[in-house]
Amino acid sequence: MCLAAVVSATGAARAAGPTDEQVDNAIRRGLAYLYRHVKGDAPPAPQFDGQHPGGAEALLLYTALCAGEDPSLPALAVLKARLEAADPQTVYARSLRALACSRLPGGQDRDRAVEDVRWLVQQMQSNGGWGYGPDHPTTRTRRDWTDTSNSQLATLALCQADPAGQATTAGHWKRVNAYWLLAQNADGGWGYAAPPIRGVRLRADSYGTMTAGAVAACLYTLDALARDEEAPLPSRRRAPNVPTRQQLEPLAKALRWLDKNYAVDSIPRWGYGINEHWLQLYLYNLARAANAAGLARLGGNDWREQMTAFLLTQQQQDGSWVGPVGAGDAPIRTCFAILALREARRTVLIQKLALDGPFALDCRDAANAVRWLETQLHRPLAWQSVDPAEPGAIGGARIVYLCGTGELRLSAPLGAKLVEHVRRGGVVLVQAFAGDRQFAASAGKAFAELLHAAPPAPLPKEHPVLASPHRVDGAEIAAVTVKDRQVVFVATSDLSGRWHQQRVDERNVWAFEALANLAAYAEAGRAVAARPTTKKAPLPPPQPPARQARTVRQIPVA
Template identity: 30%
Template sequence: MSHRFRFRVVIGALVGLAVGSAMGAAGGVARAAVTHEEVERAIREGVRWLKKQQNLDTGAWKDYVANEARTGLSSLVTLALLTAGEPVDSPAIRASLDNLRKWGPEQLDSTYAVALQTMVYAAADPKRDFQRIVANVTWLERAQIVPSDEVDWPGSWTYNLGKRGRRGDNSNTQYALLGLHAASEAGVQAKPAVWNLARAYWEGAQRGDGGWGYFHKQQDQLSTSSMTAAGISSLVITGLRRYQGSEEIHGEAIQNCGKGTTNINLQRGIAWMANRFQVGQNFPTGQSWRLYFLYGVERAGRLGGVRFFGDHDWYREGAEALVHEQDKLGGYWKGAVNEGDPLIATSFALLFLAKGRAPVLVNKLRHGPRGDWDNDADDVRNIVNLVSQDWKHLLTWQVVDPGSASVQDMLQAPIVFLNGHQAPEFSDLAVHNLRDYVDQGGFIVADACCGRPEFDAGFKKLMKQVFPEEAYQLRPLSDDHPVWRAKHLLAPNAYPLMGIEHGCRTVVIYSQKDLSCFWNQMDRTDRDRKNPAVGLATKVGQNIIDYATGRELPADKLIVREVHDFKADAPKRGSLRIAKLQHGGDWNIAPLAVPNLMEALRKPPLGFDVAVSQKDLAPGDPNLIYYPFLYFHGRAAASFSPEDLDALRKHVDPGGGTIFADAACGSPGFDASFRRFAAELFPNNPLIPIPKDDELFSEKVYFNLKDAQYTKAAGGGKDYPQLEGVKINGHWSIIYSKFDIGCALERHSGLDCKGYVYESALRIAANVVIYSTLP
């Protein structure tokens, strides 16, 4: 009886393999209460409704207060549409911009309207509207209340230029700062005095409980959720990114390294929100301006790098509430009291949903009891902002504690970053989670803050705990490592980078020389921005991120990350088992490729009867008969003895076995050796391209593979897989890919890896497995 006949029993189970299940099932975790698809649908419907409300003749939407904030509501709606992905050249946006450009700041004379208009210009076409942004910034500078305006608490804004003797409020003030912040990202910088005065105002306006009210604390106003969210984001905008702290860079030297960056006001504000966060109300006022509050929470969480306020995953909870509150027929939202106007409510809802879903690029790791993990509060924030600008896509970051967060939580970002002065302190659980994170495709970046030897020694010890195997050691990166050319072309000795190789790529990059302090300073002054040392550290950071991610965008926050359990299992009788073929090369370069594939096939609701763990076998092993499906790959050349070839020949014909192989990351060395192997194994049956109309690529097996996605290194784009095979008795008994599949299956394909992306690699491999069982 042939292997192929014996394993026909698995076909019934495999026919249940669904695309969504194979590609996106959560590894043993409960499905999220709100899904990515539900949020996307809500955003689409909200956009559709807003566009229908536009006056097609004027390009405007009705004003909230006709003679006070002209164009303010039109700007808010336009900003919501742009944030939700409406193209700049769409008829709705073009018409709105034409209308907004008719109004200068002097005509508007409204802090809200000028600030929102500035945010629209910066989001849409900042080059075309550069001079308009300049004019708006100048107006906002003039509108700021200063000491000479005879007000006790300068640094704030009120509704317009008529400020003398009037008190500012925290709502106008936050929107003025949002406008100035958007302008700065478009290249128009406000005067340093504006930022400094505003920062001092927010610090002075904070109440004793750590929150903020609508007015300065001395106006006897209660702290509210909406104004506290405004205080948190405003401190980030005005303080942590705008004023010179204790650190100073002189040439390549960092004076007062790591000192003076903790902002107690910010921490008190976050603590206030953590203790009182409720997605259902703007504490303590209930439903009043609740959607305005949620948009503020989005900014506070994103700018502050906060994923959880207390135990609350603010984006997931807010998204779940908004999805269920949306009018299912109309597609709009309608709030209470002031937000009874669905134009206002829908705009705030879209701003929360669309901007809050921004992919997380980096998790900044909390460690140790001394707060040593955050000596440079703006390091990750600044480098992520730079990458966002380079990739032209909003990206964010967050603080994560690996000792309490799940691996699934950590996988929300493809990179984790840590540094410090002292030896990092991680619990046993945190060490375990770090290893699981890497095994599931994550990447570790670290540097010794201020070049401190204590951290250097401690980090090296930590890596030995995370990677106890002898094969995984921290070594200097080679001169030809792709990180040196991932974005900027850097000399290999530009920075003393070390790394750990795991499977198909480097999974840890560590700098003994400070990177974070330079990142911390990169957006503070013109002098720092132009400093060569800052520029070099910034380029190194960009190269590391581009290498670690392959410049592939992370999934948004609501995409459930897969977490596989690779525990060794005892296969049942009749289960499909896969053997990994040992050969005279680096035969185990992707040790988790097979477990990843098999775990995807066996997960509920699939119920496919497979053994997750692979069996490592040499060609002459007598147990080979129990493993009809053999997989092997490598980067170096593979070699087999005549006896090995004879055993494999008998395994395939007449044994009915299947050999599946791929060149790790498209390695030319392995590719050449495999072609020799195939020619020696069956000299009368050549290795030939498998035609695109073969059933292997079609639904006749299971997946239609016509749109397999190639990695950027392999040319990008979508097409049929480029597979080759050897036919024995009318069946492809040897199937080979010159492009990588195995490294992609364990999510460890690097920037230079020529192959397929994970989802496509999984589909290709699944089809090959199913095909091998067909009679």
């Protein structure tokens, strides 16, 4: 089966709401609006471009590429040429160019993205944050200025434009992590500026846009700190590069802030003027934060459906999204709206059962594995951390994932949900953390009893999970079989540790390729489960003869 088919259908089951066709149409209309603003040498958003030259072009190009557009389209070729000739000197513009170049297919473009990351690293302040950059009036007045707005965009650029860490070190990421801890408020949220080295702290109170962006930045930072191809793999006594309690407690506090203050039609706690201030940017940040954290719900709500529905109602007839004070900034708002829609409609590939809470050992394994697969397929994918006790928590994703040690015990309600997941064509992946054979044995026994099947048997090397589309040699994986189909896979080989540490080197990339194979196998199973039965339906009962229609003579009206 073609691996791209893994993302051919929607992921998690969705409640009644906007269809994929409606969302795709909204994005197409938004892109058409943006392309009409690429004219000659004029900047697409003069108001923004005046302060951050090249930034609007980079944002438009990045938005279109994230939406899956062909970079050879005339409008995008114009934007690309402008960026090649530019020398952005603000953090916003340089970060956006790095993000755009990182999504272009050419090697020179990728090299330019890494060079932009090096520039950003040079602009990092001593506290680990970023200000506006050398070519901005604020920097000329206060050279040590930093704020969470510039810093979150720079953090995103470092993460996406330099995933292999060519221009960054663990030392850089430790400074970034220290900045986000410094800037966090006591209530768990973030305002605009961190406590300054000198001067007044501007917009210090927590509000939605900065808090959501900071949560995403914190998670990107933890992922970067975990990246290590030389560290030992986890053992039952030690798990290298796993986030510490000091790192996780502030993040958990921030997630509670987002949950408590959740909204999609306004910016929570914004108190500095018009409450709609850059609403589309807030929604993009919120979607990034929720996806990075694997959140299926916020404030008890399906944030994906609510965000999508709200954005569709706000789109204008010309395809744009506008603010309350005119259409001058509509191109920028439209970009963020499209990016938010793309984030909200990611296909959920893996649902990880939070058996030990949302931040158990190797909490970032599924997140990193799905991110790797997304880069291979060039399709938007997501993962979710789900509480098995929540009603409807499991459903729709191709893979349900469990990772643990000791003895696995499945409650009756959870067992029923897993049986239904398998019946619908999904699969279950069980990871014995650090090769814990007690956990593997108990999991195999539990699932065999649950599914009324034989105990798990080792996969033969020609099985699709080990052979298609990638050859995976040496992986120790057994499977429970139901009706000639393997539905529960128990791995004693350490996939989780390699995912968490992002070990994509030649010796360890097989762990990621095993996930790609499993995703393709699961999608094939879902297709089979969805096929209509071949059994002939009974003939319908004979119908009474149709009545002959009466002819009514029409009386002409004078």
